[in-house]
Amino acid sequence: MIEIRFHGRGGQGMVTASQVLATAAIMEGKYAQAFPEFGPERRGAPVKAYLRVDDKPIYKREPIVEPDVVVVGDQSLFVSENPLEGLKPGGVLVVNGAYKAPVKTYYVDATSLALKILGKAIVNTAMIGAVVKATGIVRLESALAALGKYFTGRLYELNAQLVKIAFDQTKEL
């Protein structure tokens, strides 16, 4: 089982990112479970979302305390909390922007890409591309197909473009 914990701010769409990736995994015939750390949805407030992917049915429904992968959509979260808490030894950080952390790190400049393509600093779809590149948890085509369950029309076109560009530009730090 792979366990991923997403950290972001309300309005950045990290919950949707976790759902799109779960949907992609399910479309590939895997088992997946995606759920937010539920709270009143307030724009700007720190939010967490969880994703489990496995080849077997998933039974446990506890918050992820020892993730294999941590995804951080907003570097300011490193100031107010410790997103790396509980990260397994050998675990991976996927972060928006080059952030120096004492773990294996992949990064992409998600904010700039989102501003350029969407005209808004909604980084979730860029982070989907980054997670796919960094972890290979699902295939890029599956992620794009899953995206189609959450966005349609022009919004889908733009976001799919964003996923692909972010996938290409994600690098190991």
Added chain:
Amino acid sequence: MSLPKVHEIPIGGIITEPGSSRRNPTGGWRSLKPVLHDDRCIRCRICWMYCPEGTIKEIKGEFVVKGKKYQYKYEIDYTYCKGCGICAHECPVKAIEMVPET
């Protein structure tokens, strides 16, 4: 009288036989009796509507009262009238009078 047992009663407290309340002649409950004076009745239908037992009947026909023609008159069915007096209370022209049962 023996009452039906659990499994002899329709489910949900439903009453499957329409009009079964006819078997309960409530006329015997009366101590005062409403008397409808047709010559004062203006056919407003209020008593007909208010009677909780539905015992005021609307009779079709040709009726002339004080020179006015009506197509209806109202009659009380004393088999079921329980003497509550609501009709008399509601009648706007005091056409119904409550008199002691003899």
Added chain:
Amino acid sequence: MTTALQKARTVLALTSNYAAAYAVKAADVDVVAVYPITPQTTIVEKIAEFVDDGELNAELIHVESEHSAMSAVVGAAAAGARVFTATSSQGLELMHEVLHIASGLRLPIVMAVPARALSAPISIHGDYSDVMNTRDTGWITYIAASAQEVYDTIIQAYKVAETVLLPAMVAYDGFLMSHTTEPVELNDEEEVRRFLPRKDRPNVLKPEKPITMGAFAMPDYYYEIKYQVQEALLGSLKVIEEVDREYGRTFGRSYGVLQTYRVEDADYIVVAYGGASFGNAREAVDAAREKGIKAGAVRLRVFRPFPADYIAKLLADVKAFAVVDRAIAFGGPAGGPVFAEVVTALWMRGIDTPGLSIVHGIGQRSMYVEDFVKIFEMLKDGEKSKVVYMGLRL
């Protein structure tokens, strides 16, 4: 003949709320009463989408409160419609008096309840305080543990409800399931409609065969009519099992009234309900067994009628058991409401297995697998006959 099993599988990524909406669509429901409350709202939003897209031909009634929502489906069911509504928390409380009317009139209403804590203080988070308060309303009450099971159970619930003529509630974890995306295999809708044929029933208002519904009952009749509800509800357990087996034969998935995990040789059993409690208990069984504790877990899939015989049989010969309740029975003889039910089931059968009442997950206080391992350790250490408020800052 091709069966559903031979057809191509349709697996979607759905939350339990969306799974509920898909089940309602498959069941070809006629009337849906809609009133929003977190975490239920996305169910009726999805149903509204289906109606708008023409995928479901149903009358959507926007009511002004949950009291009206239940009243509206009571009326529609009395007129012979297949009906659905959904609510949570305060909404279920506001419905409460009408819940009794629905069962008293023997109407096969089906309702989804993503379980949520009760005010005050205001909480939108999950626990089972709302569902436990409906214990004595005469409703069949399922508690599902996955989005797949929510889908399957709502379809089963229609068949059971329309057979025994009682309303049925399908509850599941608010948020921890209602908003969790999981794989759900959908059935062929034609097949579901064949599984749920429309049947005539005696308590339908029809101009050609008039009946009176909701009449007054004097002391000489009331008791018998309420006893009929008791008898029908107790008797529904058999129907619930039959329908579950038939569903399994038709669609390839069935659940039983209790789900067990490694109970065959268990010394210690944890009884739980809902997805989070049982999912974590199940993981804890494996962890405890690695520590040398012969652990097992049982999930109550059907809470009303209470599967007392089955529970008693499972707990008769173990060394000790614990019941994990996600609700508080305030001022009651034990901390958790279901613990009290389990103990009653045992006492009625002369069984005196020692037990622990565990209260956890209140207002969605996080429950961890480790907590459930701890419960097995407590049982092994001989702890019994007390209430443990887990996860509480004491």
